[in-house]
Amino acid sequence: MEPIYLRIFKDIEAKILAGDWRPGHRIPREHDFADDYGCSRMTVSKAMTALVERGLVVRKRKTGSFVASPQIDRTVMDIQDIGTEATLAGYEHRYEILTRKIETLGSVEAAQLDSTSGAEVLRIQCLHIVDGKPTAVERRIILLDTVPLARNESFATAPPAKWLLSQVPWSRAKHVIRAVSADAATARILEIDRGEPCLNLIRQTWQNDRMVTYVEITHPGDRFQFAGIFHPAEKTA
């Protein structure tokens, strides 16, 4: 028999991940859940606490509990939205959309992504400029089947990473970090010499087994690093 608190946890999690309850949505009070599930408030509390720990929910006394704003990638180091990082570090950040087109996924690429061939995708190339220097080139694929709103999004007001975070809660992500030599195209965009070492981050994101996006971000090795401080499974905040 599954514990009640786990059932409550999973039910709420599912509603959030499915998008039924959007960020900012007010979640019923503990007392209501206790009535609905026929359990004590403490049992509900245990489920809610776990949801807060997972970052899906924020709670305020008197006001209630709400679906959290889409999360940053707190489990990994702050490999996240470049603009936010740069702003936090006190740098000026801007970006340019270099290319933007809608395509269907070829069979080879679909296999690489463990996705379905023929799926419609939005393919974007984007340059990030921090403190006046080209700092990252972002090559991204967004599955239009999963994120239909992306079809008409220009990304004029928010870069793709940030925009996606505001649209789609994620449930799973896969990361790869490598060091590579800059190829000709990348070198030209980043204004570095061909063959220079670059830090290459690949991230693939799913929402409940449906792929959301695949992105490859390439940084000049001398202009970027990933850093983070970690405790063994951060808790209390």
Place this chain on the structure above:
Amino acid sequence: MEPIYLRIFKDIEAKILAGDWRPGHRIPREHDFADDYGCSRMTVSKAMTALVERGLVVRKRKTGSFVASPQIDRTVMDIQDIGTEATLAGYEHRYEILTRKIETLGSVEAAQLDSTSGAEVLRIQCLHIVDGKPTAVERRIILLDTVPLARNESFATAPPAKWLLSQVPWSRAKHVIRAVSADAATARILEIDRGEPCLNLIRQTWQNDRMVTYVEITHPGDRFQFAGIFHPAEKTA
């Protein structure tokens, strides 16, 4: 007023991190804590659950609760002990200690490490060979003040990372990942060309504000990558 469960949590955590309770040590029963702190067993349970989530404690019915074996670095991607990674991937792994000497920390380096000048350290250089190919050079400093047993350790049976994990529970770690060009010395050791892109990981580890170790690991860009799959704040295991 600090909640009781937090006090219990911190007290136990402190004992473990200080080394008073070594890995495998049996922790008193919930009932005993409830008596000691004059609280109910549920309050103790909340503290213990949090300790399990942090990976400091493992619990078994009937047998009791025990200090967990030193953790791998689960918060970051499995940037961990190279041998373990290689073995998991099905490769043969061996290592060679290239240099090993005891020194005192110069003032410049001490400042870099945010440590005390004049502290005695063990400096090690170590080459990791996976599947017959040089895959990483590890340059490490171990604070002998924090880990006195390292003074006479030859690292013949376990590489430094693994040995350290078995000796010292860690409470905080800082990571930096960069892409760099191979310098002459590194290129020679890794049998690559000078200037080739390399993935560079720096990790500094503390135990309760006392620095344990500083390590810089350099991988050839074409022979290594960091990878991981993450859920938002892994919980249930």
Place this chain on the structure above:
DNA sequence: TAGTGGTCTAGACCACGGG
């Protein structure tokens, strides 16, 4: 002031697993 979450109790029953 009143509504919400945060913590806590003093019990209880059950599930698991070693002897």
Place this chain on the structure above:
DNA sequence: CCGTGGTCTAGACCACTAT
């Protein structure tokens, strides 16, 4: 078997904060 943790109750009081 029986000791241990896992879950749960039906209340309670307190802390915070929007109004």
